[in-house]
Amino acid sequence: MRDFRDAKAMAQTLRESLTTKTVTISHSESLELVSRMLGVADWNTLSAVLQAERRDTVAPAAKLTATTAFYPAIPLRDLVPFPNETYPLFVGRERTIQALNQAFEGGREVVVAIQREAAVDEPGLADVYEIGA
Known part of the structure; x- marks a missing residue:
């Protein structure tokens, strides 16, 4: 296609x-x-x-390097983000607050992934989609 x-x-x-x-x-x-x-x-x-x-x-924008980086991850519910866009985040979970604090202390980048079920209050890896932004 x-x-x-x-x-x-x-x-x-x-x-x-x-x-x-x-x-x-x-x-x-x-x-x-x-x-x-x-x-x-x-x-x-x-x-x-x-x-x-x-x-x-x-045309690829940049070549990927062979380095490994770690980013704080934030599960989102009721929002589908797109790269290079700005969204307000309403944060209430303690782990999400910790991830954002870690991002603010470092490079200010986070990985966001959408939760499969919005009703899950403490999502794990199986509760979010594998592809994020």
Whole structure:
């Protein structure tokens, strides 16, 4: 798939095919279905993945080095962040406060990952998605 327009075309084709069978779905529902068919949780994630793949094939911004770095990690609920964007964080968990304090003392960078279930108060590794920003 070249970019998100191909996925949108797939969603439109799906929607038209279902309409001929008297099944009506909205445009956003068809986008979400195509995302799930391609193994991604939702349309926003698929669009971001496709954009990232497109940028990677054009020209890499920087070469990765073979160093290891450690960053404080923060699980997020009810927010899907995108790289290079600014978001307000409402922090209440003690471990999250400690991670932010550690970031402020060091390089001011953190890793954020989305929780699978927002109801989990003390998430572990299994409770967050593997890909973060």
